[in-house]
Amino acid sequence: GAVVSQHPSRVICKSGTSVKIECRSLDFQATTMFWYRQFPKQSLMLMATSNEGSKATYEQGVEKDKFLINHASLTLSTLTVTSAHPEDSSFYICSARDYGSLYNEQFFGPGTRLTVL
Amino acid sequence: ARSVTQLGSHVSVSEGALVLLRCNYSSSVPPYLFWYVQYPNQGLQLLLKYTTGATLVKGINGFEAEFKKSETSFHLTKPSAHMSDAAEYFCAVIPNSGGYQKVTFGTGTKLQVIP
Numbered sequence: 622g623a624v625v626s627q628h629p630s631r632v633i634c635k636s637g638t639s640v641k642i643e644c645r646s647l648d649f650q651a652t653t654m655f656w657y658r659q660f661p662k663q664s665l666m667l668m669a670t671s672n673e674g675s676k677a678t679y680e681q682g683v684e685k686d687k688f689l690i691n692h693a694s695l696t697l698s699t700l701t702v703t704s705a706h707p708e709d710s711s712f713y714i715c716s717a718r719d720y721g722s723l724y725n726e727q728f729f730g731p732g733t734r735l736t737v738l
Numbered sequence: 739a740r741s742v743t744q745l746g747s748h749v750s751v752s753e754g755a756l757v758l759l760r761c762n763y764s765s766s767v768p769p770y771l772f773w774y775v776q777y778p779n780q781g782l783q784l785l786l787k788y789t790t791g792a793t794l795v796k797g798i799n800g801f802e803a804e805f806k807k808s809e810t811s812f813h814l815t816k817p818s819a820h821m822s823d824a825a826e827y828f829c830a831v832i833p834n835s836g837g838y839q840k841v842t843f844g845t846g847t848k849l850q851v852i853p
Contacts, residue, residue: 627781655841664828664843665782714781716841726832727841729774731781 623649625717627730634705635738642700642733644715651717654698655727656690659712671698705737741765742831744844752852757801757816759847761829764810769831771812772841773803776826785827788812799823824851 624647634640644654652673657665669679669690677690687709689701698717702709712734716727745760763769770789774782786797793805799822803814814827829844 625781662848664845667840670840712779716782726770726772726784726787728784729782732779734779 623647623717623719623728625651625715625728625730627713627715627733629733630731631734631736633736633738636706637704639701639703640705640735642702642713642715642735644698644700644717644730646696646717646719646728649717649719649728650695651698651719652695653718654692655716655718656688656698656700657714657716659714659732661712665714668700702735705735707737710735710737741769741833741842742829742844744827744829744847746847747845748848748850750850750852751819753821754818757814757819757823757849759814759827759829759849761803761812761814761844762810763812763831765831765833767834768805768807768810769833771803771805772830772832773797773801773812773814774828774830774843775799776828776846778825782828785814819849819851821851821853824849 626645628643654671656668659665668683669677671677671690671692673692679685692698714732716729743762772787773785786795788795788805796802801816826846826848828846833839
């Protein structure tokens with residue numbers, strides 16, 4: 622099956638710093654990638670949809686200047702949490718849509734645990 | 739209204755017992771249906787999916803789910819629970835209405851397996 626990787630898997634940073642999370646599709650081209658946030662014991666919340674070569678589409682309530690998304694190639698999307706604060710601590714999961722998929726199926730990365738001190 | 743509902747945020751079963759996790763959708767056109775499993779601090783792994791064809795779908799790890807249009811349901815079952823099945827399970831839907839549609843996740847069901 623299609624494989625999506627995320628890096629890093631875990632990051633701890635100080636308040637006020639920026640953190641970049643990478644999402645890569647390893648064996649397929651992903652014209653569209655998605656970024657989700659998951660709070661403890663809750664479901665996934667879609668933050669934004671990232672399309673290769675164009676600006677990301679953010680969901681209502683998600684600050685685009687705080688969560689910068691770049692989808693520079695067909696296999697890589699990055700999420701940068703700028704000026705991170707403790708309330709940004711969460712589990713961030715990306716997914717990638719296989720361009721060849723008939724059913725818009727998404728393949729998920731293993732997630733990144735962000736802890737802001 | 740939520741387009742996908744999972745009844746029971748926590749389910750406990752004894753090892754070897756039947757596992758039944760419930761999922762109902764609310765759309766006039768049956769969507770594409772998925773079940774994912776998530777282990778602690780990990781991403782989502784696809785268990786199985788229904789898109790078209792046979793309504794009984796078999797997935798990995800001995801799980802299966804049956805699409806029932808009349809009941810707008812896609813319940814996940816496994817005949818005999820194993821300790822390694824303890825995890826969080828998410829039902830998800832993608833509208834079958836052409837073009838690109840977003841995935842909507844249920845609220846999740848945490849499965850506990852008691853030895």
